Amino acid sequence: MIGKNDMLNFKIQRFDYNYCSEYIICNTRKRVIASVTVEHFSEHKWIDALWVDKKYRKQGFATRLMKRALKDFNGFRFKLWCVPDEEDLKPIPFENLLSFYRSFGFVLDKESNDRSHLMLKRKIRGD
């Protein structure tokens, strides 16, 4: 486990491109250990490819990345697919991933069904 003080060494880096912004966190060996992408659409932002290296999970890295991305694009609507990576060796259970996104204000889209879990975060006045 990484101590609170050591967490300061794990800074979030942001890279902006025309169609997306990428956030990464590297370890002291400069290896990427966590990342998320925000894709820019005219009507909303799309959160994609949230990922944390297995060795660094359950220590708040995904939470930090989500908070930062949502803060940077405060005032926009957001969308994402709530889908645990099926190819992951230790996938997060769906219900836990759902609660995780809900904790940031995402809700399931009314057209979501058993196979498709689109989530939205509406623009809130003053958000």
Ligand SMILES: CC(C)(COP(=O)(O)OP(=O)(O)OC[C@H]1O[C@@H](n2cnc3c(N)ncnc32)[C@H](O)[C@@H]1OP(=O)(O)O)[C@@H](O)C(=O)NCCC(=O)NCCS
């Ligand atoms: C999903 C993922 C990004 C979470 O990363 P993480 O850094 O471990 O997440 P955090 O430490 O910030 O934890 C976030 C919350 O999820 C919970 N959580 C994370 N992994 C969990 C697991 N395997 N089982 C149960 N709960 C889990 C944490 O307990 C925490 O909940 P809390 O805030 O109530 O304490 C990581 O498991 C991953 O990379 N999975 C493979 C890629 C993937 O499925 N991405 C999702 C695409 S939609």
